[in-house]
Amino acid sequence: MNRSASIKDVATHASVAVGTVSNVLNYPDRVSQRTKERVLKAIDELGFIRNDAARQLRAGHSRTVGLIVLDVGNPFFTSVVRAAEDAAALHGSAVLLGDSGHDAGREANYIDLFQEQRVQGLLISPVGDVTERLDLLRERGVPTVLVDRLADESKFSSVAVDDDAGGYLAARHLLDTGRRRLAFVGGATSIRQVADRLQGAERAVKEEPGATLEVLTSEGMTVLAGRSVGNMLIERGRDALPEGIFCANDLLALGVMQSLTMTHTFRIPEDVALIGYDDIDFAVSAVVPLSSIRQPTEALGRTAIELLTEEVESQNPIHRSVVFTPELVVRQSTASPAAG
Amino acid sequence: MNRSASIKDVATHASVAVGTVSNVLNYPDRVSQRTKERVLKAIDELGFIRNDAARQLRAGHSRTVGLIVLDVGNPFFTSVVRAAEDAAALHGSAVLLGDSGHDAGREANYIDLFQEQRVQGLLISPVGDVTERLDLLRERGVPTVLVDRLADESKFSSVAVDDDAGGYLAARHLLDTGRRRLAFVGGATSIRQVADRLQGAERAVKEEPGATLEVLTSEGMTVLAGRSVGNMLIERGRDALPEGIFCANDLLALGVMQSLTMTHTFRIPEDVALIGYDDIDFAVSAVVPLSSIRQPTEALGRTAIELLTEEVESQNPIHRSVVFTPELVVRQSTASPAAG
DNA sequence: GCACAACTTTGAATCGTTTCATTGTTACGA
DNA sequence: TCGTAACAATGAAACGATTCAAAGTTGTGC
Numbered sequence: 001m002n003r004s005a006s007i008k009d010v011a012t013h014a015s016v017a018v019g020t021v022s023n024v025l026n027y028p029d030r031v032s033q034r035t036k037e038r039v040l041k042a043i044d045e046l047g048f049i050r051n052d053a054a055r056q057l058r059a060g061h062s063r064t065v066g067l068i069v070l071d072v073g074n075p076f077f078t079s080v081v082r083a084a085e086d087a088a089a090l091h092g093s094a095v096l097l098g099d100s101g102h103d104a105g106r107e108a109n110y111i112d113l114f115q116e117q118r119v120q121g122l123l124i125s126p127v128g129d130v131t132e133r134l135d136l137l138r139e140r141g142v143p144t145v146l147v148d149r150l151a152d153e154s155k156f157s158s159v160a161v162d163d164d165a166g167g168y169l170a171a172r173h174l175l176d177t178g179r180r181r182l183a184f185v186g187g188a189t190s191i192r193q194v195a196d197r198l199q200g201a202e203r204a205v206k207e208e209p210g211a212t213l214e215v216l217t218s219e220g221m222t223v224l225a226g227r228s229v230g231n232m233l234i235e236r237g238r239d240a241l242p243e244g245i246f247c248a249n250d251l252l253a254l255g256v257m258q259s260l261t262m263t264h265t266f267r268i269p270e271d272v273a274l275i276g277y278d279d280i281d282f283a284v285s286a287v288v289p290l291s292s293i294r295q296p297t298e299a300l301g302r303t304a305i306e307l308l309t310e311e312v313e314s315q316n317p318i319h320r321s322v323v324f325t326p327e328l329v330v331r332q333s334t335a336s337p338a339a340g
Numbered sequence: 341m342n343r344s345a346s347i348k349d350v351a352t353h354a355s356v357a358v359g360t361v362s363n364v365l366n367y368p369d370r371v372s373q374r375t376k377e378r379v380l381k382a383i384d385e386l387g388f389i390r391n392d393a394a395r396q397l398r399a400g401h402s403r404t405v406g407l408i409v410l411d412v413g414n415p416f417f418t419s420v421v422r423a424a425e426d427a428a429a430l431h432g433s434a435v436l437l438g439d440s441g442h443d444a445g446r447e448a449n450y451i452d453l454f455q456e457q458r459v460q461g462l463l464i465s466p467v468g469d470v471t472e473r474l475d476l477l478r479e480r481g482v483p484t485v486l487v488d489r490l491a492d493e494s495k496f497s498s499v500a501v502d503d504d505a506g507g508y509l510a511a512r513h514l515l516d517t518g519r520r521r522l523a524f525v526g527g528a529t530s531i532r533q534v535a536d537r538l539q540g541a542e543r544a545v546k547e548e549p550g551a552t553l554e555v556l557t558s559e560g561m562t563v564l565a566g567r568s569v570g571n572m573l574i575e576r577g578r579d580a581l582p583e584g585i586f587c588a589n590d591l592l593a594l595g596v597m598q599s600l601t602m603t604h605t606f607r608i609p610e611d612v613a614l615i616g617y618d619d620i621d622f623a624v625s626a627v628v629p630l631s632s633i634r635q636p637t638e639a640l641g642r643t644a645i646e647l648l649t650e651e652v653e654s655q656n657p658i659h660r661s662v663v664f665t666p667e668l669v670v671r672q673s674t675a676s677p678a679a680g
Numbered sequence: 681g682c683a684c685a686a687c688t689t690t691g692a693a694t695c696g697t698t699t700c701a702t703t704g705t706t707a708c709g710a
Numbered sequence: 711t712c713g714t715a716a717c718a719a720t721g722a723a724a725c726g727a728t729t730c731a732a733a734g735t736t737g738t739g740c
């Protein structure tokens with residue numbers, strides 16, 4: 001089969017006008033039952049499939065939305081993507097997914113590609129500081145919603161998660177379960193998420209008389225970095241051991257847990273409580289199931305699409321920023337010492 | 341900005357014919373330097389962006405390739421996707437990504453969507469048994485390459501990984517490091533991958549005089565399932581402990597490792613060697629870094645695109661199946677007892 | 681000064697769909 | 711039987727880029 005059947009072929013085959021075939025596809029009510037049947041039969045017999053390019057050309061815009069994430073491999077984004085796809089499907093749109101892999105070049109490529117495709121709008125979790133690139137989009141009038149990053153509301157809508165609140169939640173939980181001497185483990189505070197989570201934790205600690213928060217800086221945010229911190233804690237000995245540890249993400253927490261449980265020096269949660277952040281799949285299947293802070297990724301994805309739809313449909317764009325509060329997930333790693 | 345500039349607007353603005361603008365974009369050599377500059381200036385001033393729909397309509401096909409995977413969250417597919425994107429970029433094509441989530445309905449939606457988009461071809465990791473759906477694609481003449489699934493070569497090209505060889509590799513490695521009494525841990529052998537890996541392991545064991553392979557069936561392929569198996573091994577006691585354990589995936593292996601290291605009943609690799617499959621990110625950061633079998637995901641993605649390109653470019657389609665052999669990754673969990 | 685080749689530029693035709701003003705058909709009440 | 715309203719069907723125009731035959735321009739050698 002060289003060329004697929006066009007609407008014209010269908011029209012000929014069914015002995016009707018092309019407009020009628022189009023109506024059957026788009027406004028079935030306008031067409032009589034008899035004609036409709038003939039046309040549908042022809043469509044079936046010829047294996048006709050709409051040519052979306054022609055449709056788009058005529059319509060002036062596509063029925064797709066572009067979504068550019070920093071890393072599809074990251075469960076956080078995977079979940080956002082899925083939610084966005086489902087939400088878009090409700091509006092009859094499809095999502096074109098791009099993975100920038102934290103690379104500004106790849107990001108730029110996708111932005112160009114999506115603009116050539118005349119996407120209705122763009123959801124983007126931008127790489128680094130990107131005001132220029134995004135300003136260009138704004139000038140061109142491409143509705144854009146920033147994901148997982150707060151935006152100047154005069155410029156863009158955005159959806160984000162309140163990391164300060166998440167940090168507060170984690171520290172508050174440790175305090176609530178009776179721990180007073182707390183430690184925060186995180187990478188460089190130049191990472192906004194880390195800084196915000198720390199700030200929230202500090203806020204909670206300040207509220208609690210007699211509580212303290214020690215900051216332990218890790219080399220990165222990986223399991224291995226967490227293990228180093230754990231080993232350091234073991235060397236410092238029991239007297240210097242915090243009662244509760246809040247790690248800036250689950251990988252760090254799992255690393256800390258590994259070193260403590262491997263050596264059997266300290267028990268979790270009896271000697272020290274441990275809480276992470278992100279609630280990755282591995283949190284629940286850790287040696288000691290890990291308490292964590294879960295980010296409302298489904299809500300993020302869904303809301304991002306909703307904000308975008310708002311912008312697409314309204315004429316003069318009003319931007320909104322929606323900030324979600326994360327959720328505490330309690331597991332064994334922070335069980336009360338008494339109940340331990 | 342209501343409507344973006346068209347090639348006609350650019351032509352007017354630069355006082356040239358539309359054909360000339362098109363030539364500047366597609367065949368710059370055909371245009372004189374002076375004209376080219378004028379046109380490029382106009383393009384810049386008007387913020388012109390090519391309308392891909394119009395281009396596609398004229399060309400009769402898009403410059404995109406559809407890729408439907410079972411689960412973008414799965415690192416295996418994530419890696420395949422990335423490789424496919426890079427390979428497609430070399431051919432000047434982009435990849436439209438669809439995540440079926442093991443759901444035949446979603447898969448069908450993506451197939452339809454991609455056909456309407458007139459993708460050049462389709463890479464698909466199909467859900468379940470799908471001969472009918474795929475046969476339809478074949479009838480329509482949509483070049484299709486199956487990913488991670490062998491295909492009847494008279495019908496489709498395909499790329500896959502030899503799980504039998506992977507199983508052989510894992511068992512062979514345990515034997516090579518001096519282990520004789522081996523165990524295989526896996527979910528139901530109704531899962532093809534599990535069955536193939538087991539078969540390969542059995543082949544290796546048969547080759548080795550005096551070696552044995554015990555099959556332990558787990559309830560699923562998760563960390564928790566692995567932990568149950570580990571606990572069972574502990575209960576059985578030291579005499580019944582295999583010298584080497586091959587788990588059908590890394591999650592199972594990590595579970596087994598957890599239960600053994602947590603209780604300190606048996607040491608890895610001194611008392612028992614452990615090897616997994618997939619080489620997930622967590623394998624390297626396990627308490628005892630886990631040996632594993634790595635699947636050549638980059639090669640899979642790249643080759644899939646290459647086979648597809650072949651089919652697209654050749655007139656009468658010749659199908660090929662490419663099977664890759666996985667790779668052994670040795671880490672501490674299978675170190676020789678002597679060197680342990 | 682002219683013929684001819686080489687290089688530029690032109691603009692109408694085309695791709696497949698949707699839109700919509702127009703025309704055709706039917707049914708019904710007067 | 712006629713007028714009219716409601717409903718169906720028609721088909722040309724439009725969307726924006728690419729193509730390509732044709733026309734226009736320049737340069738070269740004799």
